[in-house]
Amino acid sequence: MAQAKKECGGVPALGWWLMAVGTVRLAFTWSCFFGSATYPQANEITCAVSDVHGRTVGVWTLLSCTLCFLCAFNLGSRPIYAATFLSLVYAYGHFVVEYLVFHTVRAANLAGLGFFAVTAMVWMLLQWNTYAPRADANKQA
Numbered sequence: 318m319a320q321a322k323k324e325c326g327g328v329p330a331l332g333w334w335l336m337a338v339g340t341v342r343l344a345f346t347w348s349c350f351f352g353s354a355t356y357p358q359a360n361e362i363t364c365a366v367s368d369v370h371g372r373t374v375g376v377w378t379l380l381s382c383t384l385c386f387l388c389a390f391n392l393g394s395r396p397i398y399a400a401t402f403l404s405l406v407y408a409y410g411h412f413v414v415e416y417l418v419f420h421t422v423r424a425a426n427l428a429g430l431g432f433f434a435v436t437a438m439v440w441m442l443l444q445w446n447t448y449a450p451r452a453d454a455n456k457q458a
Contacts, residue, residue, distance in 0.1 A: 329448070331440055332389040335401070338433045339385030342378050349375030381408055385437075392448035402441045409434040 328336075349371050381404040388394075388401035412430055416422040 328389065329392060331444055331448075332392055334437060334440060335385045335389040338405075338437050339382045339389065341433050342382035342385060346375045346378045346382060349378060378408070381405075393450055395449055398441070398445075398448070402438065405434045405438050405441075409438070 381401075384397070384401040384404050388397050391397050409430060412422050412427055416424065416427045
């Protein structure tokens with residue numbers, strides 16, 4: 318059934334959006350490894366972010382980027398769909414906590430990340446069972 322959807326209309330709009338989110342996450346991964354964009358306010362307050370922490374966040378973000386691309390091309394896979402959705406929740410939740418509790422993330426950075434993450438989360442919730450194979454379709458085949 319997922320194959321039939323691909324042949325008729327290509328990648329659905331949600332898949333394109335997840336590829337866009339994955340691309341943004343890939344850019345963020347780059348900044349974690351080669352820049353200091355992960356926690357820009359950390360040096361302005363008493364706690365400093367070590368290079369190893371930045372690289373750890375980079376690897377974590379690379380994993381979530383991979384999930385976005387996997388899900389974009391496999392929207393009918395419930396485990397991949399759920400894992401991608403949860404990666405968005407966990408990542409954005411992490412940055413919300415960093416903003417509210419530890420004050421290591423700026424509001425502008427949180428809003429930028431939120432634009433992609435929250436849009437994807439809401440869209441994925443709205444289409445939660447849209448792409449999953451139906452039991453009736455499997456019985457007819």
